[in-house]
Amino acid sequence: MNCRQRFLDACHCKPVDRPPVWVMRQAGRHLPEYRALKEQYSFHELTQNPELALEVTMQPLRRYDMDAAIIFTDILVIPEAMGQNYGFPEGGGIAMEWAVRSAGDIDKLSTDGIREKLDYVGKSLELVRAELGDEKALIGFGGSPWTLATYMIEGGSSKDKRRARELFYTDRPLFDRLLTKITDALVDYLQMQIDAGVDAIQIFDSWGGVLAADAFEGASVRWMRELVEKIDGQVPTIVFSRDMHEHTDALASTKANVLGVGWTARLANVKKQLPDDVAVQGNLDPVLMNTTPELVERETTKLLDEMSQFDGHIFNLGHGISPQAKIECMERLVETIKDYA
Numbered sequence: 001m002n003c004r005q006r007f008l009d010a011c012h013c014k015p016v017d018r019p020p021v022w023v024m025r026q027a028g029r030h031l032p033e034y035r036a037l038k039e040q041y042s043f044h045e046l047t048q049n050p051e052l053a054l055e056v057t058m059q060p061l062r063r064y065d066m067d068a069a070i071i072f073t074d075i076l077v078i079p080e081a082m083g084q085n086y087g088f089p090e091g092g093g094i095a096m097e098w099a100v101r102s103a104g105d106i107d108k109l110s111t112d113g114i115r116e117k118l119d120y121v122g123k124s125l126e127l128v129r130a131e132l133g134d135e136k137a138l139i140g141f142g143g144s145p146w147t148l149a150t151y152m153i154e155g156g157s158s159k160d161k162r163r164a165r166e167l168f169y170t171d172r173p174l175f176d177r178l179l180t181k182i183t184d185a186l187v188d189y190l191q192m193q194i195d196a197g198v199d200a201i202q203i204f205d206s207w208g209g210v211l212a213a214d215a216f217e218g219a220s221v222r223w224m225r226e227l228v229e230k231i232d233g234q235v236p237t238i239v240f241s242r243d244m245h246e247h248t249d250a251l252a253s254t255k256a257n258v259l260g261v262g263w264t265a266r267l268a269n270v271k272k273q274l275p276d277d278v279a280v281q282g283n284l285d286p287v288l289m290n291t292t293p294e295l296v297e298r299e300t301t302k303l304l305d306e307m308s309q310f311d312g313h314i315f316n317l318g319h320g321i322s323p324q325a326k327i328e329c330m331e332r333l334v335e336t337i338k339d340y341a
């Protein structure tokens, strides 16, 4: 079966010979060939030069025979295109050039010309699409409006997203104005990715899990629902909400085709709670990739066995892969899934 078709069928909960597999973000960091490129170029250069972005996107696929590729870029290109640049401070994490703290700051953010400003992502996608041909699926992505807002309000990485959560409670009109702007920018950006030939769009709600149960709808879900509505079935949508807890129903209400699930949930239970036509993606503990091929094979087989009763499972790690991941563990992961009958 063609990898691209296997991936698309799984998104639509159709039967497949085995679950498709790909791995989530920052796959490159454990690869010597990615680190070698980083010696020569900055992260921004790698993302903004379509030839280099093509190379980085393809690196994991040359080593591992996965069913889909995810384009090499970052969720933070949206705040950047809106006028809020990002960087990587020495100690790790993200630092934005400034933080959104007032109505005036929101006014400074622009939603004009997003497609043009992020044209380099469209060009990268076209190059990757041409290289993959019809063989493998290509995944485009964006951050969820809430997850992007946390970086924009906090001014970078932060532990508990306190300021962003405070703004949601204390000044809802201001919060909504910011989230509306981010959502508008994302609608144009995701449409550009669809026009450039992606097979699916993943929305990373990486920080959905810090929200109170009562705040989840207003702060995150409604904005993702709007994105899925605007995509309107042109390509399948995957919503990954980290630490989704008991929010299965809320996430299903976005009408995404696939829910991405972190490693702390029992994937079969999540699948059982969903309508039959909603697929799941996940959710092996990424830390296993730092251990041994034997452990990876054992845990992968367990997850495959548990999920074999369902249609609509895309195999993935429960979150991003760490720089400590071992190549032999990744190789065994993909082999185990491919050999699974």
Ligand code: CP3
Binding pocket: 023, 024, 025, 026, 027, 028, 029, 038, 043, 070, 071, 072, 073, 074, 075, 076, 088, 092, 093, 094, 141, 143, 204, 206, 320
């Ligand atoms: O697998 C891939 O490489 C696909 C491309 C991709 C990147 N970032 C490249 C990247 C994707 C899908 C992302 C998504 C992303 N970026 C998210 C959502 C997913 C998630 O993790 O929940 C978030 C929150 C970001 C923001 C971001 N970018 C963070 C927190 C970091 C790490 C900063 C640190 O502490 O090192 C990045 C950097 C980043 N984005 C790297 C890559 C390959 C690492 C850069 C490097 O170290 O070389």
